[in-house]
Amino acid sequence: MNDLYQEQIxxxxxxxxxxxxxxxxxxxxxxxxxxxxxxxxxxxAFDPPLSGDATPHDRRIKEIRFSGRGCAISQxxxxxxxxxxxxxxxxxxxxxxxxxxxxELGITLSAMRLKCALLALKAFKAALYGLGxxx
Amino acid sequence: xxxxxxxxxxxxxDGEGIAIRGGHHCAQPLxxxxxxxxxxxASVALYTTRDEIDRLIDGLATVKRIxxxxxx
Numbered sequence: 154m155n156d157l158y159q160e161q162i163x164x165x166x167x168x169x170x171x172x173x174x175x176x177x178x179x180x181x182x183x184x185x186x187x188x189x190x191x192x193x194x195x196x197x198a199f200d201p202p203l204s205g206d207a208t209p210h211d212r213r214i215k216e217i218r219f220s221g222r223g224c225a226i227s228q229x230x231x232x233x234x235x236x237x238x239x240x241x242x243x244x245x246x247x248x249x250x251x252x253x254x255x256x257e258l259g260i261t262l263s264a265m266r267l268k269c270a271l272l273a274l275k276a277f278k279a280a281l282y283g284l285g286x287x288x
Numbered sequence: 289x290x291x292x293x294x295x296x297x298x299x300x301x302d303g304e305g306i307a308i309r310g311g312h313h314c315a316q317p318l319x320x321x322x323x324x325x326x327x328x329x330a331s332v333a334l335y336t337t338r339d340e341i342d343r344l345i346d347g348l349a350t351v352k353r354i355x356x357x358x359x360x
Contacts, residue, residue, distance in 0.1 A: 157299055158354050167356065189295055189311055190325035222325065224293035225355070269295070 157260055158225065166225040171235035173218045179203045182280035183221075186272050191223030193231050195276045199243070203284075210244035219276075224269055226262070231273035233257050238277065247281055249274070289348060290357040294328040297351050304347040306340075 175181075178196035180203075185192040200215035217239050219231040234254055238246045254274050255262070262270055289297055298310030309329045312319055319326060330344055351357075 157303070158296075163354065163356075190319075224295040226296075266295075266299070 157262075157266070159260060161259060162225060162229045165229035165232040169219075169228060169232040171218050171239065172220065172232065174220055175216055175218050178218075180280040180283055182276045182283065184272060184276040184279060186223075186227075186268055189224065189269065191221070191227045191269060191272055193219060193221040193223070193227065193273045193276045195219055195231075195273070195280045197280055210242060210247075212243050214238055214241055214243070214246060219273060223272070226258075226266055227269040227272050230254060230258060230270040234273045234277060243281060243284065247278070289328075289351050290355065292351060292355045292357070294326040296355070297328045297348075300351045300354055301344070301347045304343065304350060306344055306347045308344075 174194075175196035175198050177198065179199055180197040181195065183192065183194035196216075196218045197214055198216040199212040201212060203212075217235045219235055221228070221231065234257075237254070237257060238249065251271055251274055255270065258270055294310035298308050301308055309331060311326045313327070313329060332341075
């Protein structure tokens with residue numbers, strides 16, 4: 154019957170990890186899916202901070218927070234993504250693919266719901282791409 | 289069904305063999321006016337049977353169970 158709403162999805166939906174904002178975010182991006190009204194914002198802080206002189210790709214994601222609203226799939230995917238990338242270097246995080254996230258979600262999605270699941274990744278990548286202009 | 293998103297309501301009901309419409313219904317200005325992100329709509333018609341309505345009610349109970357409404 155309802156294989157979409159498995160325990161790992163509902164767990165992240167009910168108890169989202171890393172939800173909130175970073176007051177001193179060094180990179181942020183908010184994206185939305187106008188068709189369903191889902192909104193996801195990603196806030197990132199790095200170690201060493203951007204003001205330091207380490208090469209961009211060696212920086213680690215020290216802190217990440219997501220905020221927004223939407224269906225269980227979009228919110229659970231955002232929560233899972235933050236856990237996947239926290240502590241990773243920018244290079245590692247940039248290399249993350251949608252298949253990595255979908256594997257973590259562990260469910261088969263229709264084309265419509267795929268957009269829900271990938272909104273968080275889209276916002277996250279956009280926040281990272283924004284760093285490119287700094288170097 | 290509490291604050292469960294209409295797309296989640298529709299997806300769960302779909303899994304139970306019940307088709308409803310969830311989302312903006314191509315009426316985004318109305319959603320803004322209502323102050324909601326989206327809504328769920330059961331499109332009841334002359335040919336809808338009593339049995340189908342019963343299944344919808346059962347389906348909504350399943351939605352509540354999956355999303356833990358009434359447990360909190």
